[in-house]
Amino acid sequence: MTAYIVRRVIAAIFLLIAVTMITFGIFFLVPRLAGETSTQLAAQYVGRDPSPEALAAVEKNLGFDQPIYQQWWEFAHGIVAGRTFRYGPDASVCHVPCFGYSFKSHLPVWPEIVSRLPVTISLAAGAAVIWVVTGVAIGVLSALKRGSVFDRLSMGLALAGVSLPIFFTALLSLALFSYKWPIFPNLQYVPLTQDPLLWAKNLVLPWVTLAFLYSALYARLTRAGMLETMSEDYIRTARAKGLPERQVVVRHGLRAALTPIITIFGLDLGLLLGGAVLTETAFSLPGVGQYAVEAITDNDLPQILAVTTLAAFFIVAANLVVDVLYVAVDPRVRYK
């Protein structure tokens, strides 16, 4: 088991290195192939009508005059060993993990990401609880009452949830419950430590909107899994043994049907922790996803790199946790 985890962690590190390399490549090589010079690249980070001296200074300070592999090496080195920058009267040390300084604001990127993580975690975790509970419960009930009105209604709703884009449901929920009937007026993120009640109240709409999409997906997945499992021989055996139906469903049926759900849950949660871009943008939540949008709009490489690396890290970590969890959920799985 330990050897397995070590192997996975080493593989994850290589994956993260590859992610940063690819991001670097897309940022620098693609425009260069289209004929962009490093001075033109630098011009994006200077105000309107820059002087040649200003362009040269910015080009040098951002390191655009160096070969791309060297720029990447300095970036990677900074993550594990820190870097020193000069954006003022004194040189400042960018501590580990140093994702560099924003090209636009020249402020360090990592503290900014860290300050935004609680927002994204609040959003993702709250929504996850809702969608897992409702999605699995609806899926199980639908499977058990296959063909009933409840089954048809819930699956119809699930289809709507999967089909409707989140920017639509988000705007609709805002229009109805924040603007027209101001049940949740003036939504703004309030830290949990500051006011737990307001934190929860202001996150209800984003949670429900995000969970609507995912619970629909999970309901359909659970239903399909349960239908398959409940027709297995061992379920018939369990019933024949005289086990109560509740125990048959939960202990034998649901547990087996949960394995694929856990896999996909790990991926979904990992992806969301890297930034729920659409939800955070629609609800103006200052999380990592909003930061990602800002980074891309500003073409700010250090910010883009930090977000992509973080998102990749969460996905890799979530996958690892899921794989380890398999052992607990499914006794047939053993790692060597």
Added chain:
Amino acid sequence: MRTIRSSKTAVLAAAAAAVVLAATSCSSSGGGTSSSSSSSYNAGITGVVNPSTHAGGTVAYQLSSTPDSMDPGNTYYAFMWDFSRLYARALTTFTPAPGTGGLKLVPDLATGLGTPSDGGKTWTYHIRTGLKFSDGTPITTADVKYAIERSNYAPDVLSNGPTYFHQYLVDNSTPYPGPYKDKTGGLDSIQTPDTHTIVFHLKQPFADFDYLVSNPQTAPVPAAKDTGASYVNNIVSSGSYMFSSYTDGKGATLVKNPNWSAGSDPLRKQYPDKITIDFNIAQTTVDQNLIAGNTTLDMAGAGMAAATQATALSNPSQKSHIDDAQSGALAYVAISTNVAPFNNIHCRQAVEYAIDKTSVQTATGGDVHGDIASTVLPPTVNGYTQYPDQYPTPGNAGADSTQGLNSAKQQLSMCGMPNGFTTNLSARSDRPNEIAMAQAIQASLKKVGINVDIQQYPSGKYFTDNAGAPAFVHSHDLGLMMMAWAADWPTGYGFLEQILDGATIKASGNSNLSELNDPNINQMLSSAIQNTDESARLQAWGTIDKAAMQQAAIVPLLYRKDLLYRPAAATNIYVTEAYGMYDYLNVGSTK
């Protein structure tokens, strides 16, 4: 074309506003005696809405994006130049008044406007006595000098703002590397003979210098507290409010500056207890919060989201809270003088006659988004002169009218292209309004046989790589380019120089998209800016404007307007023409 407000009316409006402001300033700031004026559509353009001396409450700003920086020495956004005056006092600023009154410069940190000498090459200012920073230390002219040095001579650290001082001030014999690299020296051409006097030595006479020093870059910065790029986290205030918190990318809170004194500042008041700003709030949410009264102002001052505009304008009570303000920007088509066949003036003039400006206006959503333009200078710029349209067509319909069609065809014949030709029109792919205008232009020009292919480029690289890179323009046959332009300071020179002067053409980041390099226009610009006689200067801008139109290098389309919303709780609200948005200096709130 919509009638432009006569100067007489504007003067009356300004005078009325001045009376209101004077009256409010005489009242006790804590008295809460507010007299509310009626709120009606466009009331904030000609007068002060809800004038009040009510003290207390919170003025809440929201913004759909983030500022380039809140550091007064590192910003190029108009709304930041407007807002920063709350915590950064420049040597001069614009009169807090609606209408054209807002275009008039007044001393702020200084005791008076600059005294030019040496034919306009030397400018001297004296600052008020008793001024203090928010940390209690006295403000001296050395702090003003330092602020200009850091903002103009250290582009590797503070790269966002303009560098006009670097451009116009005499440099040291060895080029000055800025205060971060040269910690002991300074720029010799800014002298501070005593703590209250500052003298600027320019390379050449520059009559708009009073406008240049209205930039927040002249707001004092104490060298001991400057931490370069991270100074934005701990800005030391010289204005009526100071930062109590700032979080990059999220927002800020300002509170009253206890070291500011009303006696040293005839322009500012301290009405709200607190001013808050939230960044990255979706534009529709900002709009809805304004309508619901949850926020006081949209900081960007660039208008509501398209979705909100339609519903707000159709609701009479909401409409009464809207001002359709001139933004000071001109939307136009730049015609390249170096891309064939537009190197022939008659082909350019054919385009001037053929474009149906009414259909362009309709494509952007109608007259609420802009008045049809026939001059380069918008009406809200000092020096604007209304002269007869050089390429008139009935109803501004261009080739959609018989007269426009015939005039355009006649010019095409004189150009040797009687059957028309094919060319390209560039537009920014992420600006739907610009694309819509380009499509309307494409349809107009087709009527005279000019087939236009629209080429779209992202706005982030439009000036560095595409329309603003002449080599690219030539190799990609960009005969026509969509463009929008606003002045860095509201005078003819501030508006015209970068887009008409041949000397400003550069290989990348070019704003003179037409590559107009007319010796006569270059000369007129150069001699006008050296003329310290203001009335002669104002007249010259109109003459240059007309000369540029005769060269047919620019097709003015619209004087842009933005729909701004002012909630009922907002007090002392009016549009300042200096920034083309609400004046943020003395906004209060009844909440």
